[in-house]
Ligand SMILES: NC(=O)c1ccc[n+]([C@@H]2O[C@H](COP(=O)([O-])OP(=O)(O)OC[C@H]3O[C@@H](n4cnc5c(N)ncnc54)[C@H](O)[C@@H]3O)[C@@H](O)[C@H]2O)c1
């Protein structure tokens with residue numbers, strides 16, 4: 178089995194850690210964790226969907242390696258990323274009398290990873306944390322880099338800590354039980370890494386995306402490429418004071434659309450918002466004469482091929498008008514002291530941070546592309 | 550005014566910061582903050598007791614320096630260090646639309662400092678934070694070193710983050726409005742630094758404690774000595790993986806007594822528990838032939854002189870029996886995997902971390918010293 182696994186290192190000095198990617202990792206999580214964190218006990222945090230498929234295998238693997246564990250179960254879905262659930266996880270960890278050297282294990286998608294990581298970051302001012310991402314989005318994005326957090330009435334992910342995991346185990350086989358729509362949404366983040374600064378990877382995806390969806394070595398390869406792309410940015414800018422903002426390609430428009438649809442997953446899930454956001458970021462860059470319209474068309478074509486939405490018109494139901502969409506953008510946390518910051522691009526794999534983008538330009542662009 | 554202020558630096562590389570100590574600092578907080586954090590807005594977190602005396606002066610000083618501020622008010626007392634209050638502070642900061650570069654200012658004792666610091670550490674994954682401690686305990690202990698947190702049903706300070714302030718302003722004049730009992734309790738922590746590893750400072754306190762209580766240069770001097778002692782330990786061990794545990798001198802017994810009295814401040818406040826705990830730690834060390842009984846008597850004499858309790862018998866009301874007190878000690882977070890860890894001493898200013906102290910020795914000692 179181990180022959181199939183690929184390792185990507187996140188280089189953060191004394192806080193460096195490995196990401197293991199491959200099939201069957203849930204079944205041998207016990208050995209991998211016990212080797213790195215000998216003698217610990219653990220609390221597994223998961224949601225009902227994921228637990229139904231994978232919790233049994235994980236608990237057994239842990240106990241085979243002598244790791245006693247307790248599990249803390251939460252309802253699935255973005256709504257779980259709130260203060261009450263945080264308190265519930267913290268309480269579960271403390272009730273199990275875990276100490277600082279013990280581990281919190283997140284088994285689930287980005288919601289569980291963000292929430293469990295936050296809890297691990299604050300119980301006893303920081304416990305060991307292991308990410309076991311089970312959604313594609315979590316495997317390529319949220320489980321890497323140490324950002325954790327919850328949502329509040331004031332916005333998403335506004336409260337949290339930077340708390341790096343000690344180990345990430347991305348079982349690519351776990352993705353077989355992931356709903357197809359969730360897989361596709363996560364794929365938007367995979368494509369994102371190509372669009373940010375890896376044009377060869379984007380070209381490879383244009384050829385091999387079907388195998389990535391089907392599973393097997395191409396899937397592992399795509400996830401490993403994505404993790405290494407993210408790890409590189411994170412190592413350069415752990416606390417997001419500069420470059421890390423590049424990872425927000427597609428997210429300024431995307432977040433605005435998520436907010437505009439009331440975070441209703443039936444209409445738009447995060448990765449779909451990112452897909453539309455990336456297409457818009459390329460088209461907007463072309464409109465500002467920064468990139469070519471051909472590049473924008475190429476991005477749109479690939480999103481179409483994999484079945485992702487790329488236009489605002491692809492979102493079912495009515496959208497607020499352009500003015501109101503701009504309002505959502507201005508509320509986004511990437512707005513610093515009134516200036517609009519966007520990730521724009523000079524073409525596929527050539528994105529950059531643009532500060533002081535005039536709101537008027539954004540508004541006209543939104544008007545032109547508004548379906549209503 | 551500035552002639553009276555003493556500066557102590559906490560050396561933590563890029564996160565180093567100054568502690569300014571002296572009278573009148575609330576009145577010139579605006580300049581001191583604006584000089585270091587130009588262009589910011591602020592949220593002041595305080596409690597009703599402190600606000601009644603000092604909030605007006607702080608707000609005016611900030612606004613004179615062009616710092617727009619909002620204030621978030623909480624009930625006074627240890628009970629405020631909970632999840633609900635944390636959420637309230639977080640919410641207040643977000644409602645004021647503060648960004649990462651803006652500041653949370655804690656104006657109050659250790660309760661407000663711990664709570665506001667925790668909130669500052671998690672809003673937007675870490676905002677600027679300024680400590681303005683107004684109790685003696687907060688000026689010499691809780692405001693220095695970056696530990697923040699709240700209490701839960703499972704114990705005190707079990708949840709929080711390390712989040713260093715950008716600046717500490719300890720207005721020694723603010724202590725004039727502090728109830729005498731609170732001042733005395735905070736003084737236990739001052740004496741603690743002498744007992745840990747500064748025998749000359751302890752001797753100086755034996756001579757000058759009355760002036761420290763009265764105010765003036767000796768007070769500033771004692772606070773500065775205390776801050777520099779704490780800063781030294783913190784610089785050596787920011788995340789409490791080793792030496793920082795020395796700061797717990799007197800706290801293992803002290804915490805057990807606080808728990809045993811149900812955290813009822815009418816019976817015992819934290820510093821009083823620490824005073825009794827320090828006396829017990831010295832007497833226990835003498836009993837184990839590690840220190841002399843003369844040293845223990847010297848500590849007891851000084852605590853008596855300043856009016857602090859030093860025996861279990863000094864606590865009004867009945868105490869649980871020795872077995873149950875040991876139970877509280879074993880629950881304390883300084884117990885690692887069943888072994889009892891204590892800060893013991895070879896004499897005044899010669900404390901050390903003792904791991905694997907046999908529970909049976911502790912039990913006989915508690916029995917001998919139990920008033921019941
Ligand atoms: N921390 C970061 O750096 C970061 C980065 C990007 C996104 N995020 C966060 O990640 C979250 C989105 O992550 P997500 O898309 O994984 O959401 P999610 O955790 O809600 O998972 C999506 C759905 O798939 C289910 N699921 C997950 N794995 C499964 C499996 N193997 N089999 C069956 N069902 C499975 C979940 O129960 C859920 O219903 C958002 O909250 C976002 O803010 C965080």
Ligand SMILES: NC(=O)c1ccc[n+]([C@@H]2O[C@H](COP(=O)([O-])OP(=O)(O)OC[C@H]3O[C@@H](n4cnc5c(N)ncnc54)[C@H](O)[C@@H]3O)[C@@H](O)[C@H]2O)c1
Pocket residue numbers: 596597598599602625626627630657658659660661663683684685686687690691692693694695696697698705706723724725726727728731819
């Ligand atoms: N973070 C750390 O490293 C650390 C270290 C030691 C203690 N602590 C924490 O500190 C807390 C105890 O601190 P504390 O003793 O300051 O408690 P506190 O904040 O409750 O203050 C004590 C009382 O004095 C009042 N007060 C404070 N300043 C005043 C002033 N200038 N005038 C009038 N009244 C004033 C307060 O309203 C309160 O009623 C505990 O929660 C403890 O866990 C933290």
Ligand SMILES: [Zn+2]
Pocket residue numbers: 318366428447451
């Ligand atoms: Zn994303």
Ligand SMILES: [Zn+2]
Pocket residue numbers: 690738800819823
């Ligand atoms: Zn103390």
